Amino acid sequence: MGRNKGGRPEKKPEDKATQQVHLRLTPKEYTALGQLENDTGLNRTTLFRKRVLENQSFIVTKDVINQLSIIGADIGKVGNNINQLAKHANTITKTHDLPPNIVADFNNQMKIFLEQESELNKLFRLMYRTMKG
Incomplete structure:
Protein backbone atom coordinates (compact mmCIF):
# COMPACT_ATOMS: atom_id res chain seq x y z
CA MET A 1 0.00 0.00 0.00
CA GLY A 2 1.39 3.41 -0.99
CA ARG A 3 1.98 6.16 1.47
CA ASN A 4 -0.51 9.05 1.36
CA LYS A 5 1.57 12.18 0.80
CA GLY A 6 -1.38 14.51 1.19
CA GLY A 7 -1.22 17.93 -0.40
CA ARG A 8 -2.66 19.11 -3.66
CA PRO A 9 -3.87 16.49 -6.14
CA GLU A 10 -1.69 16.11 -9.20
CA LYS A 11 -2.81 18.01 -12.31
CA LYS A 12 -3.69 16.30 -15.54
CA PRO A 13 -0.92 16.68 -18.16
CA GLU A 14 -3.16 18.90 -20.34
CA ASP A 15 -3.77 21.26 -17.38
CA LYS A 16 -0.09 21.80 -16.57
CA ALA A 17 1.42 25.11 -17.64
CA THR A 18 4.55 24.05 -19.48
CA GLN A 19 4.88 26.66 -22.23
CA GLN A 20 6.79 29.87 -21.60
CA VAL A 21 6.42 33.27 -23.23
CA HIS A 22 9.23 35.79 -23.20
CA LEU A 23 8.54 39.50 -23.43
CA VAL A 60 -9.14 45.29 -8.76
CA THR A 61 -6.33 47.25 -7.14
CA LYS A 62 -5.66 47.82 -3.46
CA ASP A 63 -6.96 51.37 -3.93
CA VAL A 64 -10.28 50.03 -5.23
CA ILE A 65 -10.57 47.71 -2.23
CA ASN A 66 -9.83 50.62 0.14
CA GLN A 67 -12.41 52.84 -1.57
CA LEU A 68 -15.01 50.06 -1.45
CA SER A 69 -14.34 49.67 2.26
CA ILE A 70 -14.86 53.40 2.81
CA ILE A 71 -18.05 53.38 0.72
CA GLY A 72 -19.39 50.40 2.65
CA ALA A 73 -18.75 52.15 5.96
CA ASP A 74 -20.44 55.32 4.67
CA ILE A 75 -23.50 53.38 3.51
CA GLY A 76 -23.74 51.84 6.97
CA LYS A 77 -23.62 55.30 8.55
CA VAL A 78 -26.31 56.59 6.20
CA GLY A 79 -28.52 53.63 7.07
CA ASN A 80 -28.04 54.33 10.75
CA ASN A 81 -28.95 58.00 10.24
CA ILE A 82 -32.07 57.02 8.28
CA ASN A 83 -33.18 54.77 11.14
CA GLN A 84 -32.63 57.56 13.65
CA LEU A 85 -34.62 60.01 11.51
CA ALA A 86 -37.46 57.52 11.08
CA LYS A 87 -37.62 56.94 14.84
CA HIS A 88 -37.64 60.68 15.49
CA ALA A 89 -40.32 61.26 12.82
CA ASN A 90 -42.50 58.54 14.33
CA THR A 91 -42.18 60.16 17.76
CA ILE A 92 -43.10 63.59 16.41
CA THR A 93 -45.97 62.18 14.32
CA LYS A 94 -47.61 60.84 17.47
CA THR A 95 -47.78 64.40 18.85
CA HIS A 96 -48.90 65.79 15.43
CA ASP A 97 -46.07 68.35 15.40
CA LEU A 98 -44.40 67.24 12.15
CA PRO A 99 -44.83 69.77 9.32
CA PRO A 100 -45.82 68.20 5.97
CA ASN A 101 -42.99 69.95 4.09
CA ILE A 102 -40.42 68.08 6.22
CA VAL A 103 -42.03 64.75 5.33
CA ALA A 104 -42.00 65.70 1.63
CA ASP A 105 -38.35 66.76 1.81
CA PHE A 106 -37.41 63.55 3.59
CA ASN A 107 -39.21 61.49 0.95
CA ASN A 108 -37.38 63.34 -1.84
CA GLN A 109 -34.01 62.80 -0.15
CA MET A 110 -34.84 59.13 0.43
CA LYS A 111 -35.75 58.73 -3.26
CA ILE A 112 -32.37 60.22 -4.28
CA PHE A 113 -30.55 57.96 -1.84
CA LEU A 114 -32.33 54.84 -3.10
CA GLU A 115 -31.53 55.75 -6.74
CA GLN A 116 -27.85 56.25 -5.89
CA GLU A 117 -27.78 53.02 -3.89
CA SER A 118 -29.28 51.18 -6.87
CA GLU A 119 -26.60 52.58 -9.19
CA LEU A 120 -23.91 51.57 -6.71
CA ASN A 121 -25.31 48.04 -6.52
CA LYS A 122 -25.27 47.81 -10.33
CA LEU A 123 -21.62 48.85 -10.31
CA PHE A 124 -20.78 46.28 -7.64
CA ARG A 125 -22.48 43.53 -9.65
CA LEU A 126 -20.56 44.57 -12.78
CA MET A 127 -17.29 44.54 -10.86
CA TYR A 128 -18.09 41.12 -9.40
CA ARG A 129 -18.92 39.65 -12.80
CA THR A 130 -15.70 41.12 -14.23
CA MET A 131 -13.56 39.76 -11.41
CA LYS A 132 -15.24 36.36 -11.55
CA GLY A 133 -14.52 36.07 -15.25
Missing part, protein backbone atom coordinates in the same frame (compact mmCIF):
# COMPACT_ATOMS: atom_id res chain seq x y z
CA ARG A 24 10.78 42.51 -23.82
CA LEU A 25 9.79 45.78 -22.18
CA THR A 26 11.26 49.25 -22.08
CA PRO A 27 12.45 50.43 -18.66
CA LYS A 28 9.36 52.64 -18.43
CA GLU A 29 7.04 49.73 -19.27
CA TYR A 30 8.86 47.50 -16.79
CA THR A 31 8.41 50.11 -14.05
CA ALA A 32 4.72 50.42 -14.93
CA LEU A 33 4.37 46.62 -14.75
CA GLY A 34 5.99 46.60 -11.31
CA GLN A 35 3.65 49.36 -10.15
CA LEU A 36 0.65 47.41 -11.47
CA GLU A 37 1.85 44.34 -9.58
CA ASN A 38 2.08 46.37 -6.38
CA ASP A 39 -1.30 48.02 -6.92
CA THR A 40 -3.16 44.79 -7.62
CA GLY A 41 -1.26 42.38 -5.43
CA LEU A 42 -1.14 39.98 -8.42
CA ASN A 43 2.00 38.49 -9.90
CA ARG A 44 3.00 39.04 -13.55
CA THR A 45 1.75 35.69 -14.72
CA THR A 46 -1.72 36.26 -13.29
CA LEU A 47 -1.81 39.82 -14.67
CA PHE A 48 -0.97 38.64 -18.18
CA ARG A 49 -3.46 35.79 -18.06
CA LYS A 50 -6.28 38.03 -16.87
CA ARG A 51 -5.56 40.90 -19.26
CA VAL A 52 -4.53 39.00 -22.38
CA LEU A 53 -6.09 35.56 -22.29
CA GLU A 54 -9.26 36.32 -20.34
CA ASN A 55 -9.62 39.81 -21.86
CA GLN A 56 -10.34 41.26 -18.42
CA SER A 57 -10.12 45.03 -18.71
CA PHE A 58 -10.87 45.70 -15.05
CA ILE A 59 -8.41 44.57 -12.40
Whole structure:
Protein backbone atom coordinates (compact mmCIF):
# COMPACT_ATOMS: atom_id res chain seq x y z
CA MET A 1 0.00 0.00 0.00
CA GLY A 2 1.39 3.41 -0.99
CA ARG A 3 1.98 6.16 1.47
CA ASN A 4 -0.51 9.05 1.36
CA LYS A 5 1.57 12.18 0.80
CA GLY A 6 -1.38 14.51 1.19
CA GLY A 7 -1.22 17.93 -0.40
CA ARG A 8 -2.66 19.11 -3.66
CA PRO A 9 -3.87 16.49 -6.14
CA GLU A 10 -1.69 16.11 -9.20
CA LYS A 11 -2.81 18.01 -12.31
CA LYS A 12 -3.69 16.30 -15.54
CA PRO A 13 -0.92 16.68 -18.16
CA GLU A 14 -3.16 18.90 -20.34
CA ASP A 15 -3.77 21.26 -17.38
CA LYS A 16 -0.09 21.80 -16.57
CA ALA A 17 1.42 25.11 -17.64
CA THR A 18 4.55 24.05 -19.48
CA GLN A 19 4.88 26.66 -22.23
CA GLN A 20 6.79 29.87 -21.60
CA VAL A 21 6.42 33.27 -23.23
CA HIS A 22 9.23 35.79 -23.20
CA LEU A 23 8.54 39.50 -23.43
CA ARG A 24 10.78 42.51 -23.82
CA LEU A 25 9.79 45.78 -22.18
CA THR A 26 11.26 49.25 -22.08
CA PRO A 27 12.45 50.43 -18.66
CA LYS A 28 9.36 52.64 -18.43
CA GLU A 29 7.04 49.73 -19.27
CA TYR A 30 8.86 47.50 -16.79
CA THR A 31 8.41 50.11 -14.05
CA ALA A 32 4.72 50.42 -14.93
CA LEU A 33 4.37 46.62 -14.75
CA GLY A 34 5.99 46.60 -11.31
CA GLN A 35 3.65 49.36 -10.15
CA LEU A 36 0.65 47.41 -11.47
CA GLU A 37 1.85 44.34 -9.58
CA ASN A 38 2.08 46.37 -6.38
CA ASP A 39 -1.30 48.02 -6.92
CA THR A 40 -3.16 44.79 -7.62
CA GLY A 41 -1.26 42.38 -5.43
CA LEU A 42 -1.14 39.98 -8.42
CA ASN A 43 2.00 38.49 -9.90
CA ARG A 44 3.00 39.04 -13.55
CA THR A 45 1.75 35.69 -14.72
CA THR A 46 -1.72 36.26 -13.29
CA LEU A 47 -1.81 39.82 -14.67
CA PHE A 48 -0.97 38.64 -18.18
CA ARG A 49 -3.46 35.79 -18.06
CA LYS A 50 -6.28 38.03 -16.87
CA ARG A 51 -5.56 40.90 -19.26
CA VAL A 52 -4.53 39.00 -22.38
CA LEU A 53 -6.09 35.56 -22.29
CA GLU A 54 -9.26 36.32 -20.34
CA ASN A 55 -9.62 39.81 -21.86
CA GLN A 56 -10.34 41.26 -18.42
CA SER A 57 -10.12 45.03 -18.71
CA PHE A 58 -10.87 45.70 -15.05
CA ILE A 59 -8.41 44.57 -12.40
CA VAL A 60 -9.14 45.29 -8.76
CA THR A 61 -6.33 47.25 -7.14
CA LYS A 62 -5.66 47.82 -3.46
CA ASP A 63 -6.96 51.37 -3.93
CA VAL A 64 -10.28 50.03 -5.23
CA ILE A 65 -10.57 47.71 -2.23
CA ASN A 66 -9.83 50.62 0.14
CA GLN A 67 -12.41 52.84 -1.57
CA LEU A 68 -15.01 50.06 -1.45
CA SER A 69 -14.34 49.67 2.26
CA ILE A 70 -14.86 53.40 2.81
CA ILE A 71 -18.05 53.38 0.72
CA GLY A 72 -19.39 50.40 2.65
CA ALA A 73 -18.75 52.15 5.96
CA ASP A 74 -20.44 55.32 4.67
CA ILE A 75 -23.50 53.38 3.51
CA GLY A 76 -23.74 51.84 6.97
CA LYS A 77 -23.62 55.30 8.55
CA VAL A 78 -26.31 56.59 6.20
CA GLY A 79 -28.52 53.63 7.07
CA ASN A 80 -28.04 54.33 10.75
CA ASN A 81 -28.95 58.00 10.24
CA ILE A 82 -32.07 57.02 8.28
CA ASN A 83 -33.18 54.77 11.14
CA GLN A 84 -32.63 57.56 13.65
CA LEU A 85 -34.62 60.01 11.51
CA ALA A 86 -37.46 57.52 11.08
CA LYS A 87 -37.62 56.94 14.84
CA HIS A 88 -37.64 60.68 15.49
CA ALA A 89 -40.32 61.26 12.82
CA ASN A 90 -42.50 58.54 14.33
CA THR A 91 -42.18 60.16 17.76
CA ILE A 92 -43.10 63.59 16.41
CA THR A 93 -45.97 62.18 14.32
CA LYS A 94 -47.61 60.84 17.47
CA THR A 95 -47.78 64.40 18.85
CA HIS A 96 -48.90 65.79 15.43
CA ASP A 97 -46.07 68.35 15.40
CA LEU A 98 -44.40 67.24 12.15
CA PRO A 99 -44.83 69.77 9.32
CA PRO A 100 -45.82 68.20 5.97
CA ASN A 101 -42.99 69.95 4.09
CA ILE A 102 -40.42 68.08 6.22
CA VAL A 103 -42.03 64.75 5.33
CA ALA A 104 -42.00 65.70 1.63
CA ASP A 105 -38.35 66.76 1.81
CA PHE A 106 -37.41 63.55 3.59
CA ASN A 107 -39.21 61.49 0.95
CA ASN A 108 -37.38 63.34 -1.84
CA GLN A 109 -34.01 62.80 -0.15
CA MET A 110 -34.84 59.13 0.43
CA LYS A 111 -35.75 58.73 -3.26
CA ILE A 112 -32.37 60.22 -4.28
CA PHE A 113 -30.55 57.96 -1.84
CA LEU A 114 -32.33 54.84 -3.10
CA GLU A 115 -31.53 55.75 -6.74
CA GLN A 116 -27.85 56.25 -5.89
CA GLU A 117 -27.78 53.02 -3.89
CA SER A 118 -29.28 51.18 -6.87
CA GLU A 119 -26.60 52.58 -9.19
CA LEU A 120 -23.91 51.57 -6.71
CA ASN A 121 -25.31 48.04 -6.52
CA LYS A 122 -25.27 47.81 -10.33
CA LEU A 123 -21.62 48.85 -10.31
CA PHE A 124 -20.78 46.28 -7.64
CA ARG A 125 -22.48 43.53 -9.65
CA LEU A 126 -20.56 44.57 -12.78
CA MET A 127 -17.29 44.54 -10.86
CA TYR A 128 -18.09 41.12 -9.40
CA ARG A 129 -18.92 39.65 -12.80
CA THR A 130 -15.70 41.12 -14.23
CA MET A 131 -13.56 39.76 -11.41
CA LYS A 132 -15.24 36.36 -11.55
CA GLY A 133 -14.52 36.07 -15.25
